[in-house]
Amino acid sequence: MPTIVYRIIEVLSPIVMDLPVGTNLALWQLLWALISGRLLGQRGAIIPALAASGLKPEAVRRAWTALAYGAWDLSALLAPWRRVVEQEGRWHAHRHGGYRPVAVDLVGFFRPRLKGCATKHYLSQAGKALPAMSFGILAAIGSVGQQVVPLLRGVVRHPTGTASEKPLRSAVLAQAGQRLLPDEILLTDRGFPLLQIGAAGIPRFAARVAKNFTARRATPPRYPGRGRPPTRGELVRPLPRTYRGHRLPATPPDRSEHWLAEGRPVRADFWDHLVVPHPTGPVTGAFTCAVIHDPAHRDPLLIATNVALTGPQLHALYLDRWPIEQIPLTAKQLLGAGRQFVFADEPRQRLPELSLFASSLLMYLAASHTVQPTGFWDRQPRPTAGRLRRSLARLDYSDLWPLPTQVRKKHSVTAHLPKGVAAHRRIPAQPLTVPHRSRPGMARA
Numbered sequence: 001m002p003t004i005v006y007r008i009i010e011v012l013s014p015i016v017m018d019l020p021v022g023t024n025l026a027l028w029q030l031l032w033a034l035i036s037g038r039l040l041g042q043r044g045a046i047i048p049a050l051a052a053s054g055l056k057p058e059a060v061r062r063a064w065t066a067l068a069y070g071a072w073d074l075s076a077l078l079a080p081w082r083r084v085v086e087q088e089g090r091w092h093a094h095r096h097g098g099y100r101p102v103a104v105d106l107v108g109f110f111r112p113r114l115k116g117c118a119t120k121h122y123l124s125q126a127g128k129a130l131p132a133m134s135f136g137i138l139a140a141i142g143s144v145g146q147q148v149v150p151l152l153r154g155v156v157r158h159p160t161g162t163a164s165e166k167p168l169r170s171a172v173l174a175q176a177g178q179r180l181l182p183d184e185i186l187l188t189d190r191g192f193p194l195l196q197i198g199a200a201g202i203p204r205f206a207a208r209v210a211k212n213f214t215a216r217r218a219t220p221p222r223y224p225g226r227g228r229p230p231t232r233g234e235l236v237r238p239l240p241r242t243y244r245g246h247r248l249p250a251t252p253p254d255r256s257e258h259w260l261a262e263g264r265p266v267r268a269d270f271w272d273h274l275v276v277p278h279p280t281g282p283v284t285g286a287f288t289c290a291v292i293h294d295p296a297h298r299d300p301l302l303i304a305t306n307v308a309l310t311g312p313q314l315h316a317l318y319l320d321r322w323p324i325e326q327i328p329l330t331a332k333q334l335l336g337a338g339r340q341f342v343f344a345d346e347p348r349q350r351l352p353e354l355s356l357f358a359s360s361l362l363m364y365l366a367a368s369h370t371v372q373p374t375g376f377w378d379r380q381p382r383p384t385a386g387r388l389r390r391s392l393a394r395l396d397y398s399d400l401w402p403l404p405t406q407v408r409k410k411h412s413v414t415a416h417l418p419k420g421v422a423a424h425r426r427i428p429a430q431p432l433t434v435p436h437r438s439r440p441g442m443a444r445a
Helices: 005-018 025-034 044-051 059-067 076-088 166-179 194-199 312-321 322-334 345-368 383-390
Strands: 100-110 119-122 130-145 147-157 184-188 205-208 216-218 241-243 246-248 255-261 264-273 287-293 301-305
Touching: 005 025, 005 059, 005 076, 005 345, 005 383, 025 044, 025 059, 025 345, 025 383, 044 059, 059 345, 076 147, 076 345, 100 119, 100 322, 100 345, 130 166, 130 322, 130 345, 147 166, 147 345, 166 194, 166 216, 184 312, 205 312, 241 264, 241 383, 255 312, 264 312, 287 312, 301 312, 322 383, 345 383
Parallel strands: 100 184, 184 205
Antiparallel strands: 100 130, 119 130, 130 147, 205 301, 216 264, 241 246, 255 264, 264 287, 287 301
16 A cells, blocks of 8 residues: 555544544545545546545445535534644744734635526636635645645635625634734735725734725824814825826835845835725724835735834745635646536535645645655656645545544444435325315305
8 A cells, every 4th residue: 555545544534533423434535535636537526526536336425425414514624634733743834023924815616507606706817706606715824844835724605695705805804813823914915905904803914905005194294383284194105106197106115125035136115104094084003014126026016014024024924925825726726626516505615615625635745745756757756736636546545444443434224214216206296185165155056
């Protein structure tokens, strides 16, 4: 038996062990089918993917039933997996300026033909929002050796089931604020407005803002001696812009920092003590806006943060937001979860969640195990999820694998239950016959 099988059993078994008997074995088999890429070969069909992994027909039905009706949720898998990672000690969180980065993002699994799908997600190729199962994800950013591995912290479903993503952003920010540790900082992209970040009460954040971002000083200017006293601070424009044919100049920065990043001269301009304008007044809590100019990139990077950081620390910290993009990318492209053929209310939510978890799990397994080359031509392999997935695709599931005794089939009495088509065949309703009664006062014929 290949050593990677023992490694997967070592990691997966503690994750599913505390689940109900029978359900833990079914989820073990579901995760094996996902990380081995069976869903990719079957183009998103979950039952053929389970069958292609080497399971018997009875095991396929039990695994599908556990996905649709099992008594479990994703939080029951994420908590023990985090304990497993901490006990192994191979994954180490990144740290910049004394803070560990935790990234947040919105993910959409597009379902254009799914009936009753009210949620939508923006697709850049189409230039509009399309029907999709939308989720918010949180991930801690770290490394195993030299390989960057995002560790999935949580997956948030859309709370209202509407086309607007504003409730989803609020829900994922609220959960991030509850889970953020004292030495962690939240990283967001331009899809999360500062107003929502402030309303969620995030204690520490570093958020990317738009190029036309404007803010105001936290304190109004001094009273000039005549006219109405100012109630709002001066407008701050970090970058110049053009409005209706007029060029609006940028506000001079309060301070600047210069350093070398991989031999390139990088400059960061700072504006301190800013607030975001609000219809009823400024938002409480001042922040700093930094514009980082890197010659390796065409456009500068605008970041707003409420933490005192230097330019190199802020630059390196925000670069750690991009690894969270690997989780949905691996789930959709490498594992084949971009196409899904599940239609019931609960499976349509559970399969994307399980795919995201399997994606992060596969990246961790690939980075913490011996590099798996694709073939003899792969002279300098790297510990990536794609190489491990191709190696697992050549293996079949076997009942002889040494699983713990707690991870087993539940021996329930089912001999008296109908099987096969008879189990779900519907009996046509018989027409209700009502005896004829004559109304009072009517003469009989």
